[in-house]
Amino acid sequence: MSCPHARDIAPVPPRTPKGCEECLKTGSRWLHLRLCLTCGHVGCCDSSPNQHATKHFRHAGHPVVASFEPGERWAWCYADEQDLPVPDAAEPYLR
Numbered sequence: 001m002s003c004p005h006a007r008d009i010a011p012v013p014p015r016t017p018k019g020c021e022e023c024l025k026t027g028s029r030w031l032h033l034r035l036c037l038t039c040g041h042v043g044c045c046d047s048s049p050n051q052h053a054t055k056h057f058r059h060a061g062h063p064v065v066a067s068f069e070p071g072e073r074w075a076w077c078y079a080d081e082q083d084l085p086v087p088d089a090a091e092p093y094l095r
């Protein structure tokens with residue numbers, strides 16, 4: 001099964017390059033960061049206490065995230081539960 005979502009993406013710069021948007025507001029901690037390739041939301045991973053990246057998908061319906069960890073290059077579609085290559089357009093916004 002191939003992912004129909006990745007080709008519709010037009011990545012934008014991260015909204016909160018310093019960390020998870022919600023965790024920064026509440027003073028929470030995170031383990032790893034994920035970048036929403038639809039709106040630039042930065043959220044924390046499922047190993048983090050608050051799992052804001054997954055919550056963002058549920059609330060906003062934006063299906064594709066990329067790792068926002070330094071040097072990591074992979075993307076994930078929540079809707080298809082599928083690994084994806086990082087779209088070329090997203091590369092400038094990763095760390």
Ligand SMILES: [Zn+2]
Nearest residue numbers: 003005077080
């Ligand atoms: Zn998909």
Ligand SMILES: [Zn+2]
Nearest residue numbers: 020023044052
């Ligand atoms: Zn968070």
Ligand SMILES: [Zn+2]
Nearest residue numbers: 036039041062
């Ligand atoms: Zn989003």
